[in-house]
Amino acid sequence: xxxxxxxxxxxxxxxxxxxxxxxxxxxxxxxxxxxxxxxxxxxxxxxxxxxxxxxxxxxxxxxxxxxxxxxxxxxxxxxxxxxxxxxxxxxxxxxxxxxxxxxxxxxxxxxxxxxxxxxxxxxxxxxxxxxxxxxxxxxxxxxxxxxxxxxxxxxxxxxxxxxxxxxxxxxxxxxxxxxxxxxxxxxxxxxxxxxxxxxxxxxxxxxxxxxxxxxxxxxxxxxxxxxxxxxxxxxxxxxxxxxxxxxxxxxxxxxxxxxxxxxxxxxxxxxxxxxxxxxxxxxxxxxxxxxxxxxxxxxxxxxxxxxxxxxxxxxxxxxxxxxxxxxxxxxxxxxxxxxxxxxxxxxxxxxxxxxxxxxxxxxxxxxxxxxxxxxxxxxxxxxxxxxxxxxxxxxxxxxxxxxxxxxxxxxxxxxxxxxxxxxxx
Amino acid sequence: xxxxxxxxxxxxxxxxxxxxxxxxxxxxxxxxxxxxxxxxxxxxxxxxxxxxxxxxxxxxxxxxxxxxxxxxxxxxxxxxxxxxxxxxxxxxxxxxxxxxxxxxxxxxxxxxxxxxxxxxxxxxxxxxxxxxxxxxxxxxxxxxxxxxxxxxxxxxxxxxxxxxxxxxxxxxxxxxxxxxxxxxxxxxxxxxxxxxxxxxxxxxxxxxxxxxxxxxxxxxxxxxxxxxxxxxxxxxxxxxxxxxxxxxxxxxxxxxxxxxxxxxxxxxxxxxxxxxxxxxxxxxxxxxxxxxxxxxxxxxxxxxxxxxxxxxxxxxxxxxxxxxxxxxxxxxxxxxxxxxxxxxxxxxxxxxxxxxxxxxxxxxxxxxxxxxxxxxxxxxxxxxxxxxxxxxxxxxxxxxxxxxxxxxxxxxxxxxxxxxxxxxx
Numbered sequence: 001x002x003x004x005x006x007x008x009x010x011x012x013x014x015x016x017x018x019x020x021x022x023x024x025x026x027x028x029x030x031x032x033x034x035x036x037x038x039x040x041x042x043x044x045x046x047x048x049x050x051x052x053x054x055x056x057x058x059x060x061x062x063x064x065x066x067x068x069x070x071x072x073x074x075x076x077x078x079x080x081x082x083x084x085x086x087x088x089x090x091x092x093x094x095x096x097x098x099x100x101x102x103x104x105x106x107x108x109x110x111x112x113x114x115x116x117x118x119x120x121x122x123x124x125x126x127x128x129x130x131x132x133x134x135x136x137x138x139x140x141x142x143x144x145x146x147x148x149x150x151x152x153x154x155x156x157x158x159x160x161x162x163x164x165x166x167x168x169x170x171x172x173x174x175x176x177x178x179x180x181x182x183x184x185x186x187x188x189x190x191x192x193x194x195x196x197x198x199x200x201x202x203x204x205x206x207x208x209x210x211x212x213x214x215x216x217x218x219x220x221x222x223x224x225x226x227x228x229x230x231x232x233x234x235x236x237x238x239x240x241x242x243x244x245x246x247x248x249x250x251x252x253x254x255x256x257x258x259x260x261x262x263x264x265x266x267x268x269x270x271x272x273x274x275x276x277x278x279x280x281x282x283x284x285x286x287x288x289x290x291x292x293x294x295x296x297x298x299x300x301x302x303x304x305x306x307x308x309x310x311x312x313x314x315x316x317x318x319x320x321x322x323x324x325x326x327x328x329x330x331x332x333x334x335x336x337x338x339x340x341x342x343x344x345x346x347x348x349x350x351x352x353x354x355x356x357x358x359x360x361x362x363x364x365x366x367x368x369x370x371x372x373x374x375x376x377x378x379x380x381x382x383x384x385x386x387x388x389x390x391x392x393x394x395x396x397x398x399x400x401x402x403x404x405x406x407x408x409x410x411x412x413x414x415x416x417x418x419x420x421x422x423x424x425x
Numbered sequence: 426x427x428x429x430x431x432x433x434x435x436x437x438x439x440x441x442x443x444x445x446x447x448x449x450x451x452x453x454x455x456x457x458x459x460x461x462x463x464x465x466x467x468x469x470x471x472x473x474x475x476x477x478x479x480x481x482x483x484x485x486x487x488x489x490x491x492x493x494x495x496x497x498x499x500x501x502x503x504x505x506x507x508x509x510x511x512x513x514x515x516x517x518x519x520x521x522x523x524x525x526x527x528x529x530x531x532x533x534x535x536x537x538x539x540x541x542x543x544x545x546x547x548x549x550x551x552x553x554x555x556x557x558x559x560x561x562x563x564x565x566x567x568x569x570x571x572x573x574x575x576x577x578x579x580x581x582x583x584x585x586x587x588x589x590x591x592x593x594x595x596x597x598x599x600x601x602x603x604x605x606x607x608x609x610x611x612x613x614x615x616x617x618x619x620x621x622x623x624x625x626x627x628x629x630x631x632x633x634x635x636x637x638x639x640x641x642x643x644x645x646x647x648x649x650x651x652x653x654x655x656x657x658x659x660x661x662x663x664x665x666x667x668x669x670x671x672x673x674x675x676x677x678x679x680x681x682x683x684x685x686x687x688x689x690x691x692x693x694x695x696x697x698x699x700x701x702x703x704x705x706x707x708x709x710x711x712x713x714x715x716x717x718x719x720x721x722x723x724x725x726x727x728x729x730x731x732x733x734x735x736x737x738x739x740x741x742x743x744x745x746x747x748x749x750x751x752x753x754x755x756x757x758x759x760x761x762x763x764x765x766x767x768x769x770x771x772x773x774x775x776x777x778x779x780x781x782x783x784x785x786x787x788x789x790x791x792x793x794x795x796x797x798x799x800x801x802x803x804x805x806x807x808x809x810x811x812x813x814x815x816x817x818x819x820x821x822x823x824x825x826x827x828x829x830x831x832x833x834x835x836x837x838x839x840x841x842x843x844x845x846x847x848x849x850x
Binding site: 039040041057058059060062064066067070076077078079080096097130141145148149186188189190191393394397398401410411412413 | 464465466482483484485487489491492495501502503504505521522555566570573574611613614615616818819822823826835836837838
């Protein structure tokens, strides 16, 4: 322990894709690593929508950080909320304690942005955390229970109208999954309503859904969504939100359950570095991921704005975060060796989005897939990358079961988990 | 539908073991059945302690009532909280609506009793609902996280001392599972504490643990608990509880996390029937499960006091509830046929309790088992009875994985699921 304490100390804030990859690469190296996160688990965010739509359980897509990193003697995990960073003193503070570092990797990601209308968050939750997902699952399932009980036709219709704001991958996945649940999973379970009557409306301000994808795949995604009965509205914005519905192009659409999948804002910790940030709060990093004047500080993943490769910021997706995490770790090792940090290059293997059973789009740059083949590719990649062997088997089994039977395994409405994250009481 | 509305209407309140068995038996019979529950799922309560100790996920031990009963055209599921029963008008009320019945089966079970000290509930949660289990899991895991961070030795010891009040099956299961988690699952995951140093204290006011079991099995359970390092205190009571600990025999034991597994009180709906109730609120039923003067009303499971077979009330265990549920359904069918309800006889196949890996006791009346054989029997019975095929496979897989690796799959600390059960918003 004495000897270890002399070793250079690397602090990684954030145990997401970027932070975790960085930590693993620094495991068993001659330095001390502290990974700090607000939660005790690494979350496999790309499958969060499956928790929100009752296909998977929270534990299926979350792996305890301590368990994932336990084999590395030199890595310590700390459950804490970092509230300030002092880059000159090389210290971070959690309120309870201060932690000094020699190298810092900041990987705290992003949250939803409601474009200044923070009061909309309660009306239309986003989908970033397990808590978000469980809350959306509750609203979704409760909407059908509520519709089953009431007799007022207008109120029943409003309860069975689901509006998703934002037609990127998350919005498309949510819209498809909700449509599937209504049409295939719940369809025979009610006596007074027909769940297949549910309306699912996807609202995208851009001219097409999945606007980050090539146009042919956007068109294919639109067709696949429509085949599930999703009503897609493009080129329009949600102008106002209330408990009862939302306003689009001056028209009011009654809808009790609304989902927010539009716009991100970077973690506020980015503003503590003294480095320039962009409009959504992302840190403008150098081409080696360090920040101006502080080569010992690197910013990665959704929190970083990295425009040096394509002229535009790299997208906020897990492959970017993972590659940057490994690169930042390599930079630390280089600096320890007296070498300079290296320029980062993103190796883009393509992107995919899933829409439903046998429905997806995949852009592998040299070839575009849609439908069944894209869906199989999506399944394969997501199983492979899901952290932890147990989770992979459990998820595979539940997907197989859901595929064969159209049943969803996690249809629980749970309420009032009062507990906040605080010392045990 | 017109024709169906003419059929006699059976209302079953409570979708636990008793209510669900009764409903299934009435499925596809020439009557209408409404099953009313506060939650949208049937909970497999005997495995709740495995959710509390991070071995299983909530969805593994809960099956949506609608899905379980979907194949019976004549059964309707209603998600609602019944707040009054009028046995003369033959109506129940949920606040939102009134439901008339021809036959009523009341199966709303029991909650914890804190013997008048309701303020202890926050200090030492019990284990009846999924919310309870997730809250206990959070406290348990947070205790180790907290101990890892603080430096004060006394506070650290208090955080790592777990007190379980009540040495019945639930208390014994919780004590064994917490000891196992500390010694085998978490043991290598921390840098500043050794989780195996955790103290687990089981407090039982009776002279022995598992006092409902034969003496030789109590003695065996005690030995098995001690082999896991559990400190068992018998013949003593928790005299006072505070945030910081509890008082036993005038001595204060510092302990942040406390679990309540002592004492039950019956659901308050039992008091609406006009029938006599016992000290813990259970309804004194006739020997055919009906209540005096109202053959159309039957009470089953934990809510019923049935002393007609042994002179003492039958125990509050699932086999009693299930047999009574089927019997009550048969009584309804008999009365519809113009016959009289029949006397209920409980067929007691024995009882079991598990303590940990390879550790359990089983009393099959004609033979007593303990250790590995009892544990295998316990596993077998619980897998067989776990409702729903998917759950069985998922649970089996997780148990096999946990057995081979000592890993727990659901080590999540989740916080502040704000949402209450109310219309979607």
